[in-house]
Amino acid sequence: MSKSLISRRPRIGRGSSAVPSSGERQLSALQRLGWKPFFQQQLSLAELSDCEPVRVMAVHRSQLEIAGEQGERSLALVPALASEDIEQRPTVGDWLLVERAGGKFVRRLERSSLFRRMAPGARQLQLIAANVDSVLIVSSCNQDFNLSRIERYLTLVREAGCRPYLVLTKADLCADTSPYIEPLEPYRDLPVALVNGLDPDSAAQLRQWCLPGETIALLGSSGVGKSTLLNSLSGNQLAATAAIREDDSKGRHTTRHRALYPLADGGLLLDSPGMRELGLANVEAGLAATFDEIGVLASQCRFSDCRHESEPGCAVRGAIDAGDLDERRLRNWRKLEREVERNNRTLAEQRAGERALGQFYRDVQSHARERKQRGE
Ligand SMILES: Nc1nc2c(ncn2[C@@H]2O[C@H](COP(=O)(O)OP(=O)(O)OP(=O)(O)O)[C@@H](O)[C@H]2O)c(=O)[nH]1
Ligand SMILES: [Mg+2]
Ligand SMILES: [Zn+2]
Incomplete structure (x- = not known):
């Protein structure tokens, strides 16, 4: 099922059809x-x-x-x-x-640009991709759809300074897509596309975001249809895909390696394995950009150390009471802030530990050298 992508990747050579010889812009x-x-x-x-x-x-x-x-x-x-x-x-x-x-x-x-995450179960960062221009955050019109997860991806994308787009797949399996579209109302800056990824004509609407010379990463959970989009946009079966589990819509981690694929008439698509965990660290700017209206509200609270719980004059609570701010969004902002603080601390401790260990080895070596010089 999960065959290596690489064995299926057509290599680009001179005159290969993977790279077009002509296009709107001559690149x-x-x-x-x-x-x-x-x-x-x-x-x-x-x-x-x-x-x-x-x-x-x-x-x-x-x-x-x-x-x-x-x-x-x-x-x-x-x-x-x-x-x-x-x-x-x-x-x-x-x-x-x-x-x-x-x-x-x-x-x-x-x-x-650089995408990094906390490596699951480890005390270090892991690189995901570099020099990406845009990200298609892929989610499905089913149980996978989760605003808090989308905000997590947005934080990473904004931190890296890339353009985010949201692609909602499996619209063809859904009689009413409004439960997925309506909650996106507050995210006016985020372009959204509803697609049937299996249908090349439907996926073609994403071409406007995949321009020649641009690098576009597909990010999203396993089974949302990232590889399916790659195949439809490239017109080739470049990557293996597999059915999701019926009971909870979860994918089977079909794609095992990250890889870049040049599209014949557009940019380069990065297909990646669906990530179980996307731990955030060193993303303060991305977090502030993703939750910018909460930052503005917080600056209007009566007390500078307001925790937005039950303090008098809290502008954040005021916005929630007035129906202008979603309680879930505030909770997710807090959760991500705490996670980033925790992970930053872990990374700092790890670095300090490595420095101390390095110094210990240097000390041992220099003592050994001194003893040798003294003929001991
Ligand atoms: N009906 C329908 N099926 C889709 C759509 N997109 C993907 N699928 C199906 O969903 C399943 C999972 O698709 P994949 O492309 O393998 O998902 P993925 O995101 O690459 O998953 P991982 O490689 O595990 O991260 C496959 O059976 C696809 O045929 C869609 O828009 N409509
Ligand atoms: Mg895949
Ligand atoms: Zn407050």
Whole structure:
């Protein structure tokens, strides 16, 4: 059921149909892979002549799949690419420089955006993708639909500075979609599309958000139809899909690897495994942007340390009482704020622990050296 995506991914080569030879905008092969002035400006004159920029399309245990002007190939995960620091390791969407002669890895370019989450069950961050322009938050018109989860995704997307869109799939299975559309009324800045992902004509409405040269990530729980959208938009069965469980609409974690797929007439789509947990850390700006009206209200409370519970002159409670603010939204904001604080603390303790351990090893080594010098 969950076959590796990679074995099914058509490799892009010169003249391959995966990359169009013509389009509305004439983009170079690199631009179609998402190359932008932001990356170009990071190259020195020497690098411009001696190095080739390549995009990380997928990450495997011992190698990367990369794509550049010459098409797609593999790059071994040499020690320079397997840094101790997780954030320095290459992730899907990264741009790397490799030597034109010999293909040796030179360096990774600065990222225009980065998605990270707290790794489930671990005390560290995990990279999800880099250099993403837009995110299609995918949810279904069934039990999967959950405003608090959508707000969680929005926080991550806004923190990364990417454009969020909401795609509600399985509209064809739903007699009345208003229970999913009406609660979205307060999110006026969030474009929403109702689709039948299985129908290429219906999925085609998403093309306006998947423009050539743009990188678009599909994020959402398992079974919401991310791979189905990829297949419909690409016109190819690029990724395996599988039926969800009947009783609770949950997916079966069919997609196992994150990978970038170039669309023939548009941008690059990032398909990813449905995430069971999307733990948030270091996302204060994203949180403030997602719940901006609560921040504005909180600044109008009578007391600066108002906890918005039962304090007199609380503007937040006032808005809830007047029906202008959803109690659920306030609860979710509080929950996410506490989670971010907790995870930030965990990461800070982890870093402090690593520094202390590093110092301990250095001390042991220097004592050993001193003893050796003294001939002990
Ligand atoms: N009727 C209908 N079925 C859909 C739609 N979108 C997806 N499906 C079905 O839902 C099931 C799950 O779809 P997938 O594309 O595998 O879901 P996914 O989000 O990629 O799931 P993971 O890879 O596990 O994260 C499949 O049986 C699809 O055929 C839709 O819009 N309408
Ligand atoms: Mg999938
Ligand atoms: Zn208050």
